[in-house]
Amino acid sequence: MSGANGGETSKAEQPIELWTFATPNGWKVSIMIEELREAGVSLPEVDVRVVDIMRGDQFGDEFTALNPNQRIPALAHGRVKLMESCAILLYLGETFPTALLPPGEDRWDVVQWVFWQAANVGPAFGNKLSYTRYLADLPQEQRRHPLERFGNEAQRLLGVLDRQLEDRRFICGNEFTVADIACFPWVRGWKWSKIDITGHANVMRWLKTVRARPGVDRGLTYGAPPGETDQWSEETKARYARGGALIAANRSEDPGA
């Protein structure tokens, strides 16, 4: 891309397009953007494009060209086009250097926890949520095994996280990093997914500490109905339950409806 002086426009000047929706994987990236701002990074313009996954926007041509996997979030920045929320966290962390993604050997500690979230927490919590809220109409005998399997796995993962947080303020030590950003939105939704975290005192303390950060607070507002950041209205719950059920059944609402 050429700048006004005919040279390469720097990354700091190229607008960022964030394609997202108000869900845990979407909030990872909006929290990252706001935490970078909190850390003093002067980000380029961020153009937030809402992909309403309950209407099937993720299957549209424009979004599919950006993200062949047809899941939010996705990000475009200059020539870089990215799917997968954790890849986006690492990209933003490297492009705009701060303590959120430390350099050198410390980086690997953070990276392993980011992968741990993507490979374990996301799938277990996401599946538990689906069978709890979105596939609630299935016969009980079809739900019993997945509910038990994903519920037990979520508890196992919470135990791992709780032990990691025993003598650390944040997942990788005293600094808040992209590892915390990756894990927080899924753990935060524990009441909605009916995954009881109250037996994990360190996780409860960490959740409160992370939630109190101004960058996290702003990041959570992206796409959320005003005033419903922490507590959805009955109407919003019903909308997510309906939309989630359609997604779980591989259908989406008629965009024209």
Ligand SMILES: N[C@@H](CCC(=O)N[C@@H](CS)C(=O)NCC(=O)O)C(=O)O
């Ligand atoms: N591993 C992916 C998961 C993305 C994902 O599953 N996104 C959900 C929302 S949280 C989605 O777009 N669902 C729409 C669908 O399943 O059709 C990531 O971390 O980005």
